[in-house]
Amino acid sequence: MKVAKCFPASSGRTSCFLIACALLAGCVVGPDFSRPVPPSIAAYTHETLPPETVAADNEAQHFQMQQQLSAQWWHLFHSKNVDAIVTAAIMNNPTLQAAEARLRQSQQSLRAGYGVFYPQIDMQSSEFQQRAAVVQQGKSSGGSVFNVATISGMVSYTLDIFGANRRHVEGLRAQTDYQRYVRQAAYVALTANVVDTCIARAAYLAELDAIDLLIAGESEQLAATAAQVRAGTQPYASLLSMRSEIATSRGTQATLRQKLNQTEHLLAQLMGKAPTQASLPDIALQDLTLPRELPVSLPSVLVRQRPDILSSEAQLHEASANVGVATAAMFPSFSLTGTYGLARTSLDNLAPGTGSFWSVGPVVTLPLFQGGSLWFGRQAAREAYQASLADYRQVVLGSFVQVADALKALEHDAQSVAAAAEAKQAAAEALGLLQVNYRAGLAAYPEVLVADVQYRTALITYVQTEAVRYQDTVTLFAALGGGWGSETQQNEVPSP
Numbered sequence: 385m386k387v388a389k390c391f392p393a394s395s396g397r398t399s400c401f402l403i404a405c406a407l408l409a410g411c412v413v414g415p416d417f418s419r420p421v422p423p424s425i426a427a428y429t430h431e432t433l434p435p436e437t438v439a440a441d442n443e444a445q446h447f448q449m450q451q452q453l454s455a456q457w458w459h460l461f462h463s464k465n466v467d468a469i470v471t472a473a474i475m476n477n478p479t480l481q482a483a484e485a486r487l488r489q490s491q492q493s494l495r496a497g498y499g500v501f502y503p504q505i506d507m508q509s510s511e512f513q514q515r516a517a518v519v520q521q522g523k524s525s526g527g528s529v530f531n532v533a534t535i536s537g538m539v540s541y542t543l544d545i546f547g548a549n550r551r552h553v554e555g556l557r558a559q560t561d562y563q564r565y566v567r568q569a570a571y572v573a574l575t576a577n578v579v580d581t582c583i584a585r586a587a588y589l590a591e592l593d594a595i596d597l598l599i600a601g602e603s604e605q606l607a608a609t610a611a612q613v614r615a616g617t618q619p620y621a622s623l624l625s626m627r628s629e630i631a632t633s634r635g636t637q638a639t640l641r642q643k644l645n646q647t648e649h650l651l652a653q654l655m656g657k658a659p660t661q662a663s664l665p666d667i668a669l670q671d672l673t674l675p676r677e678l679p680v681s682l683p684s685v686l687v688r689q690r691p692d693i694l695s696s697e698a699q700l701h702e703a704s705a706n707v708g709v710a711t712a713a714m715f716p717s718f719s720l721t722g723t724y725g726l727a728r729t730s731l732d733n734l735a736p737g738t739g740s741f742w743s744v745g746p747v748v749t750l751p752l753f754q755g756g757s758l759w760f761g762r763q764a765a766r767e768a769y770q771a772s773l774a775d776y777r778q779v780v781l782g783s784f785v786q787v788a789d790a791l792k793a794l795e796h797d798a799q800s801v802a803a804a805a806e807a808k809q810a811a812a813e814a815l816g817l818l819q820v821n822y823r824a825g826l827a828a829y830p831e832v833l834v835a836d837v838q839y840r841t842a843l844i845t846y847v848q849t850e851a852v853r854y855q856d857t858v859t860l861f862a863a864l865g866g867g868w869g870s871e872t873q874q875n876e877v878p879s880p
Contacts, residue, residue, distance in 0.1 A: 412547030413715065414708020417554075417701045420776060422684035428788040433680075437798035441805040441850075443674050445794060445857070451679035455867035458579050461854075462673040465665040466582050469651060473578045476656030480574055483567040490556075490563040497556040500549040503541040510534050511730065536725025536741075543718040551708030558702035565695035572691060572866030578654050580858045581647050586669040587851030588644040591844055595637050598840035602630045605833035612830070629837075669847065675857055678794070681864055686787065687780055690865040696772075696779040703765070703772040710762040717749045783863065790860035797853035804846040811839040 427433065436446040454460070458470050474480065511533040544550055606626040612618035652662030687693050722744040751758060815835040821827035861867070 412550055412708070413711045414547065414551050415704055417704040419697065420687075420700070420773075422687050423780070425683050425784075428683065428784055428791060433791060434795070437795050438802055440798040440801035440853070443676070445675065445798065446677050447791070448677055448679045450682055450685075452681065453679045453861060453864050453867035457675075457861045457867050458575060460673070460675040461579070463582075463667060463671060465667045466579060466672070468665065469582060469655065470575055470578050472655045473574055474571070477574050477654055478656055480567070480570050481656075483563070483570040487560070487563040487567050490560040494553070494556045494560050497553045500542060500544070500553070503539055505537065505539050507537045508535070508725075531729045532727060533730045534725055534727045536723055538721065538723045540719055540721040543720065545718055546712040546715040548709055548712030548717070551705045551712060555702045555705035555709065558698050558705060562695050562698035562702065565691045565698060568868050569691035569695060572862055572868060574654065575866060576858055576862035578651065580855050581650050581654070582667055583669070583672070583851055583854045583858070585644060585647040585651070585664075586667045586672065587847055588640050588647065589666075590669045590847045590851075592637065592640050592644065594840055594844045594847060595633060595640065598837060598844070599630060599633045599637065601833055601836040601840060602626065602633060605830060605837065606630060608830045608833060669851065669854075672854060674854060678857070678860060679864070680787075680791070680860075683784060686783060686865065689868055690783050691868055693776075693779050693783055696776045700769070700772040700776050703769040707762070707765040707769055710758070710765040714751060714758045714762065716751070719747045721745065721747055786863040787860070790856060790863050793856040794853070794860060797849065797856050800849040801846070801853050804842070804849040808839070808842040808846045811835070811842040815839045 433447055433449070436444045438444065458466060511531070513529065513531050515529045542549065606623070609618055609623050609626050613620055613623050648662070648664055649659045651664055652659045655662055681689065722742075724742040725740070727739045727741060815832070815838075818827050818832045818835045822829060822832050
């Protein structure tokens with residue numbers, strides 16, 4: 385129920401007294417938001433994290449606990465071409481640009497929300513003709529037609545006694561924080577995807593070079609086997625087996641070329657270009673430097689630097705503010721309004737004088753009965769807060785799992801690379817010995833060809849394991865928040 389009354393001058397003291405009492409008794413209802421307490425755990429994995437991985441191909445990666453990752457972590461790979469692609473993607477990626485636009489939109493919405501803290505001033509002008517039905521006034525004579533022209537101004541100010549407006553603006557600020565962290569999450573995901581795709585492209589190129597040599601060796605072995613079949617020293621099944629191996633290698637070659645094309649198209653998309661517009665520099669896997677020092681933040685620090693965790697926290701903050709808004713709606717609202725205007729028969733002869741009118745006084749809205757909508761609306765807001773809290777916990781747990789997976793992956797990657805490097809070295813030595821024996825007349829040429837194929841196969845396996853090690857390093861950097869906590873760049877909106 386809305387009660388609006390213009391009190392006469394004789395009751396001015398009473399109205400002022402009532403308003404003063406309401407102001408003194410006022411308070412901001414609803415919960416005051418408190419950031420979730422960081423977890424007390426000190427490790428990501430059940431087993432104690434070793435200080436470094438095993439040395440694989442003379443390279444070991446060291447875990448530096450409680451150290452901060454650089455925000456431009458991709459420089460650790462020491463590739464100017466990778467740096468150039470990342471820079472181009474940051475400048476032109478549409479997803480990142482959309483996130484930045486949404487951040488600016490939320491900032492403008494926040495600035496607009498601050499308007500509730502100031503007086504609202506409006507002006508209205510009207511001119512119309514009307515006919516009054518005098519029977520409504522208890523008279524029996526006919527109605528009359530007349531003109532009415534008015535111009536008036538109104539000033540209103542909401543007294544935010546129970547903090548509904550403050551909680552609403554608090555929610556808008558939380559929305560701005562959310563969009564800021566979403567933008568940062570898009571930034572981290574973009575840079576990680578670009579570097580990861582560059583590594584994949586370099587690995588595919590290296591694999592294609594190796595498989596070209598493999599097919600060449602298998603072709604030579606096929607020719608030698610065909611000669612042996614014709615001479616009757618080898619069964620025809622050996623020839624069919626070699627043809628099958630070559631066909632399999634060519635199928636793998638076609639698959640690798642398809643994957644190479646897909647990585648190039650993806651890089652073009654990440655750079656905000658069509659595949660025909662992108663000019664990608666060549667990146668060789670051996671030109672990349674494996675980061676040796678790996679900063680690892682503690683779990684209690686991770687929850688304060690990962691953008692997805694912070695965006696979930698901002699949503700929790702907004703849900704808390706909505707509880708305050710729903711709670712304040714159950715209490716009376718107060719506002720002061722004042723109106724002054726002029727009325728004449730036309731706008732041409734409007735001037736101060738006898739045609740003026742005015743009103744001033746408080747407006748009180750008392751929510752007496754709303755069919756339970758206010759109560760249940762508040763309950764719904766509280767349940768929404770609980771849902772946001774559960775979502776926040778899930779995001780935190782998921783981030784810990786990602787970091788744990790990346791740390792364990794790097795340990796196992798080092799072991800895989802070490803084994804692959806050993807296999808490659810052994811195959812190279814075996815090939816070298818057979819080549820020496822062949823030149824000395826102690827080994828047949830087909831034996832050399834078989835050893836060469838084995839070496840090429842071991843080389844492809846080594847390239848694959850090495851690329852996975854590089855990519856899992858990127859995964860760790862992204863799981864740690866991409867170094868966002870070390871160089872925060874927040875566009876704060878000043879409070880009024």
